[in-house]
Every structure is written in C-alpha cells, then in structure tokens.
Amino acid sequence: MIGSGLAGLTAAQALVDHMERVTVVERDRLPRGPRRRRGVPHARHAHHLMPPGLQGLEQLFPGITRELHAAGMVRVRVPRDTLLLGPGGWLPRFESDLAMTTGSRDVLDAVVRDRLRADPKVTFLQEHEAVGLRAGRHDTVTGLWVRGRDRGAPGGWGEPRVIEAEFVVDASGDASRAPQWLAELGYGTPPESVSGTGTGCASALFAPPVGHVADWTYLRLMASPDTPREGVLSPVGDGKWLVSIAGSTGPEGLPADHAGFLRAAGGLRHPLLREVLEGAVPLGPVYRSRLAQNRWRHYERMRRWPDQFLVIGDALATFTPSHGQGIPVAVHSALLLDALLRSHGSPVGVTYRLRQNLARQVAAAWRTATTADLPFPWAEGAEPPAPGTRLRRRYADRLAAAAPGSRRAAGALLEAQLLVTPAPSMRPGALAAALRGPRRGVPAEPPSTTHGAPRRKGAPARRVTGAPAGADPFPVDQLSVDPFPQLAPGSQ
Ligand SMILES: Cc1cc2nc3c(=O)[nH]c(=O)nc-3n(C[C@H](O)[C@H](O)[C@H](O)COP(=O)(O)OP(=O)(O)OC[C@H]3O[C@@H](n4cnc5c(N)ncnc54)[C@H](O)[C@@H]3O)c2cc1C
Incomplete structure (x- = not known):
C-alpha cells in the first residue's frame, strides 16, 4: 500500500x-x-x-x-x-434523521x-x-x-x-x-x-466568543455564482471551531491573516459569519491552500x-x-x-x-x-454537461429555490448534499415544491434567536445575496410546527 x-x-x-x-x-x-x-x-x-x-x-x-x-x-x-x-436562502431547521x-x-x-x-x-x-x-x-x-x-x-x-x-x-x-x-x-x-481552476481555501481555528450561547453548532454560507465563495464554521471538539472560507481565489487572493480572514468573511453572502467571528478568539494562524x-x-x-x-x-x-x-x-x-x-x-x-x-x-x-459546480466560475472550460446532467441541475436549482419555504424541498436537497441520495429525490412532495417555486415572504434572516450581533431596532433586514429578500415572515412550512420559530424582522 x-x-x-x-x-x-x-x-x-x-x-x-x-x-x-x-x-x-x-x-x-x-x-x-x-x-x-x-x-x-x-x-x-x-x-x-x-x-x-x-x-x-x-x-x-x-x-x-x-x-x-x-x-x-x-x-x-x-x-x-x-x-x-x-x-435560495436560509434553510428551515427541523428534526430529521440526517446527520454528518x-x-x-x-x-x-x-x-x-x-x-x-x-x-x-x-x-x-x-x-x-x-x-x-x-x-x-x-x-x-x-x-x-x-x-x-x-x-x-x-x-x-x-x-x-x-x-x-x-x-x-x-x-x-x-x-x-x-x-x-x-x-x-x-x-x-x-x-x-x-x-475547475482558480480555487482555494483558507482556514483558522477559533474559540467561540466568551459567553457564546447558540441553538446551532454548525454554520454554512454557501457560495452563489455572483459570490463564488463559501464560509463554513464546523465544530471540531473541545468547543472549538474550525472556520474555512473556500471557493474562487479571486483577484484579491485568499486571506493570509486574521484581519484579511474577517474581511473575507464579511464579503460572503450574509454577514453572519463575520459577526460571529468578531468576538471569537483565534487559536492559530490562517492556513491557505490552492485546491485541486x-x-x-x-x-x-x-x-x-x-x-x-x-x-x-x-x-x-x-x-x-x-x-x-x-x-x-x-x-x-x-x-x-x-x-x-x-x-x-x-x-x-x-x-x-x-x-x-x-x-x-x-x-x-x-x-x-460537476453538476453542482456548473453555475460557478471555476467550472469554466469544463466539458459541456450531458443533457441529463443539465436537467438534473435545473431540478436541483428549482428545489434549492423552494427549499427556504418548504421542508420537503429542503429535505430532498440536504439528502443529496449529504450524499445520502446520488441526486435530489423526486418524491412527490419535493417535486411539487420544486414546481411551485419559491414562496414569498421567506425571512432573509437566519433561523436562530442566538446568533451574531444584535441588529438595531427598526433597521432594515439585511439582504442575502443570491436569494430573494423577504418582507413578512411566516412559518417556513405550513404543514408542521418548526421547533425553531422564525424571527420577526427587527426583533433581534
Ligand atoms: C481542503 C480539502 C478539504 C477536504 N474536505 C473534505 C471533506 O470535508 N470531506 C471529504 O470527504 N473529503 C474532503 N477532502 C478530500 C479528502 O481529504 C480525500 O479525498 C481523502 O482523504 C482521500 O485522500 P487520499 O488518502 O487518497 O490522499 P491523501 O490524503 O493526500 O494521502 C496521501 C498519502 O500518501 C503519502 N504519500 C504521497 N506520496 C507518497 C510516496 N511516493 N510514497 C509514500 N507515501 C506517499 C502522503 O504523505 C499521504 O499520507 C478534502 C480535500 C481537501 C484538499
């Protein structure tokens, strides 16, 4: 071996x-x-x-x-x-048998x-x-x-x-x-x-801010074609966080130090990762890798x-x-x-x-x-996808757009992301949600009461790039009660 x-x-x-x-x-x-x-x-x-x-x-x-x-x-x-x-926006949180x-x-x-x-x-x-x-x-x-x-x-x-x-x-x-x-x-x-070319990853280990309490343990801001970088905060044991910013290296390159890391976190699709990291304690340097x-x-x-x-x-x-x-x-x-x-x-x-x-x-x-990479700049020059691949991509896109407002769509999307199914399932509930498309009024804020810096009362909801901004929140899925109620804008 x-x-x-x-x-x-x-x-x-x-x-x-x-x-x-x-x-x-x-x-x-x-x-x-x-x-x-x-x-x-x-x-x-x-x-x-x-x-x-x-x-x-x-x-x-x-x-x-x-x-x-x-x-x-x-x-x-x-x-x-x-x-x-x-x-398509923040995914609803609910009990399921999925875990990573x-x-x-x-x-x-x-x-x-x-x-x-x-x-x-x-x-x-x-x-x-x-x-x-x-x-x-x-x-x-x-x-x-x-x-x-x-x-x-x-x-x-x-x-x-x-x-x-x-x-x-x-x-x-x-x-x-x-x-x-x-x-x-x-x-x-x-x-x-x-x-795929021109991508990389920068990572650093953190201790959470003193007194940090949250009803979530993992945070991921996925990339979108117009913000082709994602941020991931993963728990790594002993209460520590490993945070990675990955995707297109871009003209500005990957962050090399903690100030750059915070700036890069602030440039993602939502400011939440930056807000969370502002009070966190760095436990080591920022490591960078160009990615194959x-x-x-x-x-x-x-x-x-x-x-x-x-x-x-x-x-x-x-x-x-x-x-x-x-x-x-x-x-x-x-x-x-x-x-x-x-x-x-x-x-x-x-x-x-x-x-x-x-x-x-x-x-x-x-x-x-390669299907998941299709919309991103690093997929440029890749072999053109087969017609079946394009069709799968279109379905995944519709499902992703519907997912913030439908647990069924979110469940099918997450199963595929966690590789439990090779492609998003076409179960009737998921298919119907994908055909219906995004629901109006899905909150633009994350589904948690315990995150980030408090927003000033009356301040406008922050825009999530690549997702429709919502005005009136309503329960994410009408069919069942979410254990994590959505927040009304301005209540954080
Ligand atoms: C930044 C990054 C993040 C990733 N994140 C994930 C993730 O979240 N989930 C996931 O499933 N996968 C992830 N992967 C992929 C995953 O790490 C690998 O696919 C997996 O670990 C299998 O790697 P490997 O054992 O084939 O190769 P490697 O992990 O590269 O191991 C190769 C080994 O061979 C040794 N070696 C090399 N040349 C020689 C030689 N000539 N003689 C003797 N020994 C030699 C090296 O020292 C090394 O120990 C990630 C990869 C990267 C780069």
Whole structure:
C-alpha cells in the first residue's frame, strides 16, 4: 500500500483478510495520536464526514463510530443543529434523521490509523517513499521500489530497494506518480478529465466568543455564482471551531491573516459569519491552500495494464472538496476492493474488474460534483454537461429555490448534499415544491434567536445575496410546527 491517507488506511484494512501481511509505505513520520504531518496539508481545513463515509468506515472497522465520537469528532444533526444559507436562502431547521460528522481531520486519521496499528498483519513503513513499480513477466507488478529517509544522504533519501509484493495499491493522493511509473514501464499515461481552476481555501481555528450561547453548532454560507465563495464554521471538539472560507481565489487572493480572514468573511453572502467571528478568539494562524478541483485519471480506459496493481483514492480522482465526496469515495473503493477480492478468490487477474468497477463508482461522484459546480466560475472550460446532467441541475436549482419555504424541498436537497441520495429525490412532495417555486415572504434572516450581533431596532433586514429578500415572515412550512420559530424582522 502506498500512502497512509484515508484511502490508503481503508484499502489496507480491506486487504487484511486477503493477504498474509499488508505493508503501508508512508513518506511521512507518522505521529502517535492526532498530530499534524506534512503529507496531508488539507487536514488544516474543515472536513465533513458524510453519512455514506461513516457507514462505510463502520463496515470496515466495526465500532469505529463510537471511537470517533469518544476522540472528539462531533455529530451534527442536519438541519436541526445547522444554520445553512443555501442557494435560495436560509434553510428551515427541523428534526430529521440526517446527520454528518465534523471534526479535526487529524483525529479522524489517528483513530483509523490506530485500528490498523493494532492489527499484527499490518506494518507501517514510515519515512519511506515509493519511487517506482517493479514489473514482472506477462504484464504483472511484483513489487515496489522504495527509498528510506536518510538525512545524511544527498537529497535526504537513501538508495532505492525493492519490497516484494503480490498486490500493489497506489493511494498516494493527488500528486501520485503512477502515470509516470506506468509510462516508464511502457503502458502509456491515462487520459484525464479536469474541471475547475482558480480555487482555494483558507482556514483558522477559533474559540467561540466568551459567553457564546447558540441553538446551532454548525454554520454554512454557501457560495452563489455572483459570490463564488463559501464560509463554513464546523465544530471540531473541545468547543472549538474550525472556520474555512473556500471557493474562487479571486483577484484579491485568499486571506493570509486574521484581519484579511474577517474581511473575507464579511464579503460572503450574509454577514453572519463575520459577526460571529468578531468576538471569537483565534487559536492559530490562517492556513491557505490552492485546491485541486475535479480531476479523474481514466485508468479504466487504458488498454494495457499491469495485473496486481491498482490506483485508488485521490490518486485516481479528486472532487471539489466542499461536496464532501473524497472520503466516502475512498471508503467505498476499499469496500469494493474487499468484495471483489472475496468473490474472485485471488489478487491475480482481478485488476481489470477492479478498474472498471472503481470507474463506475467515480463516475457517479463525478456527475454529482460537476453538476453542482456548473453555475460557478471555476467550472469554466469544463466539458459541456450531458443533457441529463443539465436537467438534473435545473431540478436541483428549482428545489434549492423552494427549499427556504418548504421542508420537503429542503429535505430532498440536504439528502443529496449529504450524499445520502446520488441526486435530489423526486418524491412527490419535493417535486411539487420544486414546481411551485419559491414562496414569498421567506425571512432573509437566519433561523436562530442566538446568533451574531444584535441588529438595531427598526433597521432594515439585511439582504442575502443570491436569494430573494423577504418582507413578512411566516412559518417556513405550513404543514408542521418548526421547533425553531422564525424571527420577526427587527426583533433581534
Ligand atoms: C481542503 C480539502 C478539504 C477536504 N474536505 C473534505 C471533506 O470535508 N470531506 C471529504 O470527504 N473529503 C474532503 N477532502 C478530500 C479528502 O481529504 C480525500 O479525498 C481523502 O482523504 C482521500 O485522500 P487520499 O488518502 O487518497 O490522499 P491523501 O490524503 O493526500 O494521502 C496521501 C498519502 O500518501 C503519502 N504519500 C504521497 N506520496 C507518497 C510516496 N511516493 N510514497 C509514500 N507515501 C506517499 C502522503 O504523505 C499521504 O499520507 C478534502 C480535500 C481537501 C484538499
């Protein structure tokens, strides 16, 4: 196994039942417990574990949900615990059986890593870098070239050596060198689909303002085509918040310090995030990353391929991070690996089926990501969407417009956002709401009594960009009583 990110860790677990032993080759020194490391700089940004990701992790590591929560990961009930500014306005809050898990990515990795460390069949070869594949006869891979960290050697790495392997999986992330390795062995390079450029993410850790009390734990101001940046405040355990501003880097670039971070928060579709952060206490610097957007290396299309070699996780495909697809796809790829090895009974002769099946999985996630990205500037230059995709997008847009005034529309939209359904459901209630369109008079203010700075009495309602401004509030959904009553303008 190359790489000990979540794709590598979960695929290693999938292999355990099928191999005598599993060696995880990792370039970094691996920390004990939840600590930062160089190989996963994205761990500094907010991560959401969507329901299919958590369910898949639980299948691979029974009991891990409890361990994750005990270690500090936070269960966020959606939309009950959330303030969500969707494309059409603030979403209503109500009880549902939807939930996602947020928290520190370091905690998530550490809990999963510890489960593998406890398995005597698994060895972590830390501070070792994979540098190539060893080819066998008849289009096979029989080992991996690695070199160990040697601080005294020129370049900091020792001489390459081979590790014999019956099956090699590349889970080395977006910067995977599998295309070069395959080319060096005469197999050529995979065609790629790429969509999205010019995006990034800035994140910082905060303690809530002293005395902060709120009936929500998670805040997200989604981007819109005319404000192509989103802000997300996620609880990360110990009462701390990880706040990320992501999307178009724009001419002004990503904020580099806390003053810039507050300014950028103020430029989002609603001032709430800025207001909340004004009293919050920064607990560290602002970290910035340029983001790879959607990129899919089409290994399934390569006509020649060495057996007993597979590429998985971000090394195979990356998706716009805000859709939360990376971990679920990695985890379900590991489950697929387990299922196909089980049905085939041997790691020999199974990689063709694996490549095709993984591609089908990626294709579904790709459709979701590229459909959701369509209205945004970073999707410019992307391949034109198929007619079916355009139709799905139109339905999602209508649903999003109706969602502030309809729980049924909001529920269908949220299920798709949490990846519980591959696309927004066309259940009769949701479909009817989408056809009816936005309701008039939906409040422009967030559905909470406990947020942000108090607004002066009589001051005009603040406009939410990209959403209709409402005048008279009325219950969000006439069919049931909201546990969080909407506020009358001027009452905050
Ligand atoms: C900013 C950001 C936010 C994200 N947010 C979410 C989210 O909210 N929800 C979600 O589901 N997904 C999210 N993702 C995606 C998610 O992090 C990944 O899809 C997922 O973790 C799988 O990554 P991976 O294991 O394939 O790669 P990585 O996490 O990149 O891990 C690759 C590993 O391989 C090691 N490595 C690299 N090269 C070598 C080599 N040659 N030899 C040995 N080791 C090597 C690296 O050190 C690293 O440990 C986000 C991504 C980014 C960038």
